[in-house]
Amino acid sequence: VIPMISWTVRKPELLRYELEQIHLAFPGFEPLPDAWTNNALALSGSLKFRMDGETKTVRILLRFDDDHPHVPPRVIPLADGAPNESRVSKEEVRWFSARHQMADGSICLFELPGTSGKSRYVSGRDALRRTERWLRSVLRGEFPAGIDIERVAMGEHYQGIGDVLLGPAAWGPLDETGAFFAVNAREAEDLPLYVVSRWAGDGGSTKTEHKLLPWFEQDAPTAGQTWDAILGDPSVSIPAVLAGRYYTLASEPPPVRDVRQLAQLVFPDEADPFERLRRDFAVERLRARAVAIALRLPDRDGEVEWVFFFLRLRERELERRPVSGLSAHGLVLDLSPHDPLEHAKLEILRTHDLRRRTFLLRNGEDLLSSTEDMKFVLAGAGALGSTCADLLAKAGAGALELWDSQLLETGNVVRHVAPLGNVGLPKAFLVSAHVQHRAPHCETTSQLASVLERGGGGPFGRGWPILSTIANDATELALNEHAVRAGATVFYLRALRRGTVGRLIRVRPGQDACLECIARYLEAGEHRLVSVEAAEDEVITHECGNAVLAASAADLTIVAGLAVRTLLHLEEETLDNHWLWATEGVPDHPELTTSFSKSAFRLDPHPECSVCGGPPVTKVVLPPEARARMEQLAGETAPNETGGILVGSREGQTVKILAVSGPGPNAISTPVKFIRDGEFCAEFLKEAAVQHPGADYVGEWHSHPNGDVRPSGRDVASLLDVAEDPNFLTECPVMVILGAPASPDISATAFPVERAPVQLAVTVAPVSDVDGVEERGASDVD
Structure with missing residues (x-):
């Protein structure tokens, strides 16, 4: 064990300088022997002030910190009778009702060093001179404004015994005075954490904040409850529900040291301020073991500041005094009344501001x-996803929705935000709860399902960008296809090479290369920047067929941190859509050969991508007479469906309908199903081809009598089969759905081979003239 050597031994020149300067400026101060024995330095003496024709004397203890000169000396006023020693108790301190005398009795008059890397040297002489100026103001009853440091909260002047959380209502408009209730959210009785759940102003206004914290579910007391029900067990010194009153002050007051001074501060115009305070707390004094008095006052920046006094209403021990005429040991109890409020000790609940701006201020x-408006769907709530969720929420993201169907396993805990006691619970739920505990301003929900779930729009239902951390190629390729089809932006994040490489890919449909595009580029040997060789023994095991990749929590945290930082500062107009970074060099990679290197670049959509390539068809032109024929047939068969085939031609990205068939005599038609007469439609196609040279089969049409023109699952499956069937001789069949007779809506959808279905614009016009005509669209394909 290496002993700590005092500065008085290490820096004898500084010690000599300090003693000489103090002796010259304050000759009455002498070192204390008990400090010298431990190689420490403490001095005591008196400061004298001539005022109003008399001399006032204050004994002072000047104590140097063991880390002097990096820490300023401490100055403590001493009470009469205090011993001449370097260590004193609070009872031996002389207390003043003035700012800057802290809870331990010392006078704080110097700012601590900031971030410059240099400590501010404060000599003992300087500390005494500043104390002398402070005391001169205090003894005159003046506010020592000339030597104020930048900011010291009122609560710092008192002993803190717990904490109180204040939501937005505390900082908004409130009546001048009123009552409040605070509920203890922490089970530990000796260190309570109160949440102010209800404000009831004397002017009649009431504000409730019991849902301020998602993890805090206890409701505020209601007006109909009895005091016994509200205050709970009277034998508990730290009550579960704390009743109190608040008062608004017009200016910043000096600190007060007892309840009578506090009453004078709150009721300066009352003849008997303490009696008024007793009336305000008449019920609580009889029922509660503790009450709170909150002061609402302006701070030096013009903002609202709160000070919460905690008063334990314990009766003083009954005094025992001898009574003459009894035996030598005869005692009697003194039954004279003592007011528990008057003798309550002033303690402080440290206030905490939960407004978003204050809560997140340290982020910058x-x-x-x-x-605040940043919202994400997180696909995957595993090791990487849970860390990303935690960082996004702490950075101030407005909302997160987590998708994951897996449960937490013991092996997950070493890299996950959830603790071991949550093994067996859904990961998405655990991450959501974790975020709610740490970032109450972030709206968080969880979906205990795969990201490929389709119900309710799946992960695309909210229209938010998606951050995928799923380390499964098959799942992400499926997600990629669904996202492109839905027009959703997805960020794909992976930790590669045992977590030493991070890769983030942005895919905005139609603007960036999707995962299928990247696969085509790699097959052709293009864009080597995308390829990162796997590390040896990267796969450590398999769970349910999925590879489990090795990566430490430290490496995953770096990957998550860099990815989240990229998302937080990413501009919509940023051209780059691929980001790579490496904490260890990657062999054979053009830009990641050294440790702590990074690369950012752009990939455009591949022209032959089967997922995000441009649609072969964008518009359908339907002659008015063809539409009229379709509406006629739909009206005749309602409420059953009807339909037929479409005959026409394709010119560029436009399909022109030249003829529409009927259902045929052997068609099957019900309110929810339609199957055309195949032989009838084949004969119709032959005749139409003769009448319209060059025309051929281009698709199908049918009606939805309920008016909903979105393709059903059966509709989509049917047209996909047509697209892949070589007998139909079309690689992009079109389906037109008519809402008649319930609705005039009409929709058209193209089904290109190996691509997602594409919604088309429908133009009703003669095929020879498509300018300035009516277009009707429908909602997205379901």
């Missing part, structure tokens, strides 16, 4: 303004 001003 730029994130405060840019993240």
Whole structure:
């Protein structure tokens, strides 16, 4: 064990300088022997002030910190009778009702060093001179404004015994005075954490904040409850529900040291301020073991500041005094009344501001303004996804929705945000709860399902960008196809090479290369920047067929942190859509050969991509007479469906309908199903081809009598079969759905081979003239 050597031994020149300067400026101060024995330095003496024709004396203890000169000396006023020693108790401190005398009795008059890397040297002489100026103001009853440091909260002047959380209502408009209730959200009785759940102003206004914290479910007391029900067990010194009153002050007051001073501060115009305070707490004094008095006052920046006093209403021990005429040991109890409020000790509940701006202030001003509207769907709530969710929420993201169908396993815990006690519970739920505990301003929901779930729009239902951390190629390729089809932006994040490489890919349908595009580029040997060789022994095991990749929590945290930082500062107009970074060099990679290197570049959609390539068809032209024929047939068969085939031609990305068939005599028609007469439609196609040279089969049409023109699952499956069937001689059949007779809506959808279905614009016009005509569309393909 290496002993700590005091500065008085290490720096004898500084010790000599300090003693000489103090002796010259304050000759009455002498070192204390008990400090010298431990190689420490403490001095005591008196400061004298001539005022109003008399001399006032204050004994002072000047104590140097063991880390002097990096830490300023401490100055403590001493009470009469305090011993001449370097260590004193609070009872031996002389207390003043003035700012800057802290809870331990010392006078705090110097700012601590900031981030410059340099400590501010404060000599003992400087500390005494500043104390002398402070005391001169205090003894005159003046506010020592000339030597104020930048900011010291009122609560710092008192002993803190717990904490209180204040939501937005506390900082908004409230009546001048009123009552409040605070509920203890922490089970530990000796260190309570109160949440102010209800404000009831004397002017009649009431504000409730019991849903301020998602993890705090206890409701606020209601007006109909009895005091016994509200305050709970009277034998508990730290009550589960704390009743109190608040008062608004017009200016910043000096600290008060007892309840009578507090009453004078709250009721300066009352003849008997303490009696008024007793009336305000008449019920609580009889029922509660503790009450709270909150002061609402302006701070030096013009903002609202709160000070919460905690008063334990314990009766003083009954005094025992001898009574003459009894035996030598005869005692009697003194039954004279003692007011528990008057003798209550002033303690403080440290206040905490839960407004978004204050809560997130340490993130920096730029994130405060840019993240509130940032919302993400997270596909995957595993090791990487849970860390990303945690970082996004702490950065100020407005909302997160987590999708994951897996349960937490013991092996997950070493890299996950959830603790071991949550093994067996859904990951998405656990990450959502974790975020709610740490970032109450982030709206968080969880879906205990695969990201490929289709019900309710699946992960695309909210219209938010998706961050996928799923380390499964098959699942992400399926997600890629669905997202392109839905027009959703997805960020794909992977930790590669045992977590030493991170890769983030942005895919905006139609703007960026999708995962299928990247696969085509790699097959052709293009864009080597995308390819990152796997590390040896990267796969450590398999679970349910899925590879489990090795990566430490430290490496995954770096990957998540860099990815989240990219998302937080990404501009919509940024051209780059691929980001790679490596904490270890990657052999044979053009830009990641050294440790702590990064690469950012752009890939455009592949022209032959089967997922996101441009649609072969964008518009359908339907002659008015063809539409009239379709509506006639739909009206005749309603409420059953009807339909037929479409005959026409394709010119560029436009399909022109030249003829529409009927259902045929052997068609099957019900309110929810339609199967055309195949032989009838084949004969109709032959005749139409003769009448319209060059015309051929281009698709199908049918009616939805309920008016909903979105393709059903059966509709989609049917046309996909047609697209892949070589007998139909078309690689992009079109389906037109008519809402008649319930609705005039009409929709058209193209089904290209190996691509997602594409919604088309429908133009009703003669095929020879398509300018300036009516277009009717429908909602997206389901």
